[in-house]
Amino acid sequence: MPPITRHHPTATRVEEIATSYGPARTHHFEVPYGVPRASLILGHGAGAGPRAPDLSVLAAGLPAFGIEVVLAEQPWHVAGRPVAAHRNELDAAWIEIVSALRRSGVGLRRLAVGGRSSGARVACRTVEATKPAAVLCLAFPLSPGGQRPDRGAELAAAAAYAPTTVIQGTRDRFGGPPDVAAVVAAHGQRLLTVAVPFCDHSFHLSATATITDAEARMVIVEVARRAVLRSSGNSGPLLER
Numbered sequence: 497m498p499p500i501t502r503h504h505p506t507a508t509r510v511e512e513i514a515t516s517y518g519p520a521r522t523h524h525f526e527v528p529y530g531v532p533r534a535s536l537i538l539g540h541g542a543g544a545g546p547r548a549p550d551l552s553v554l555a556a557g558l559p560a561f562g563i564e565v566v567l568a569e570q571p572w573h574v575a576g577r578p579v580a581a582h583r584n585e586l587d588a589a590w591i592e593i594v595s596a597l598r599r600s601g602v603g604l605r606r607l608a609v610g611g612r613s614s615g616a617r618v619a620c621r622t623v624e625a626t627k628p629a630a631v632l633c634l635a636f637p638l639s640p641g642g643q644r645p646d647r648g649a650e651l652a653a654a655a656a657y658a659p660t661t662v663i664q665g666t667r668d669r670f671g672g673p674p675d676v677a678a679v680v681a682a683h684g685q686r687l688l689t690v691a692v693p694f695c696d697h698s699f700h701l702s703a704t705a706t707i708t709d710a711e712a713r714m715v716i717v718e719v720a721r722r723a724v725l726r727s728s729g730n731s732g733p734l735l736e737r
Contacts, residue, residue, distance in 0.1 A: 504547045505556040507567075515592040517604040518571035523648050524598065525565040533562035534606040534724045536632065537594055542580040543698075545573045545691050550612055550634045550663075550699045557717035566602060570594045580614060583621075590618045594626045606630075606690030608724040612636050613697070616649065616662075620654035631660040632723050634716075635697050638671030638679065646664060648679030655685040661723035662687060663716055665695030667702055690719045 507523040514520075523546055526532070537556065540546045547565035557564045571589055572581040580586065594609060609619045610632030619631060631654045638647055654660045665672045671679075673691040680687055692715050694705035703711060 504552045508625050510512075512574075513593055515571055517581065517589045518705070519574055520571050520589060520593050521569040521574045522593065522609070523555070523567040523569065524526065525559050525705075526564050527559045527564050530562075532605065533563040534608060535564045535566065535603040535627075536608045536610065536724050537566045537597060537602065538609075538632070538634075539567055539568050539570065539590060539611030539614030539618050539658050540573065541615050541635070541637075545569060548612055548698070553716050554573045554720050555714050557713065558720060560675075561721050563726070564602070564723065566597060566705045583618075585613070586621050590636070591622050594622075606724070607692070608632055610634070617650055618729045620650040623657040624653050627660050630723055630726060631655075631658050632720055633660065633662045633670060635664060635674060635699065636662050637697070638675055642693075644660070648676075648683055651676070652683035652685040655680060655687040659723070659726055660687040661719065662689045663692060663719055664689060665692050665697060665699055667695060668697045670697055689725070690715070693718065 508526040509524045512519045522698055538551055552569055558565050561564045563588050606629050608630040609626050609628040612634040616633035616636045633672050661677050666672050672676045677689045692712055693707055694702045
């Protein structure tokens, strides 16, 4: 079966951000008009980069709801290196990217951060530095290669700081929705875990799927919309001026 989207939307603008590890790149998908109700900065995984299907779906779908989306491309990926950088470098570069975006005006009303796969892990590990109002994780890689590392601690840390939502395919080989919920509960925290039926780690539908691409996209966009705009009323630096 094909992935949930067959194309990557065209960014409104693309910019470079200098980091301590080389230039990063940000792909901006702006709202059609007015000041955004909220901003969502998303990091990519170790595979398709910012062109991953689920990131493309959110970049295409959320601006219509007043949510600007920024896909942040890590320096290692911009440089064309085939292997992702060490976690310390990923975390430090991410913090610099988010800080630079905030200085440029992203997230004036409300800022949510997140990512897919390893990008979700980075976003969770750095919440105390980036200070988001919400965290959105797509395809969180709970247990690679059959191993059982305690990655639940990363999700629990994010959930302890801000409302956290995980969108997970039911056929994700790194752990399905029940696994995510259970490991976070074992750390004494709660978050919202939403299952996307018949989808794997890349949100590809299985051959036996009884839902369509459009229905899978609808789940991802609607869950993300609610997660980002949750309690978004009278808060944020723009409204506090």
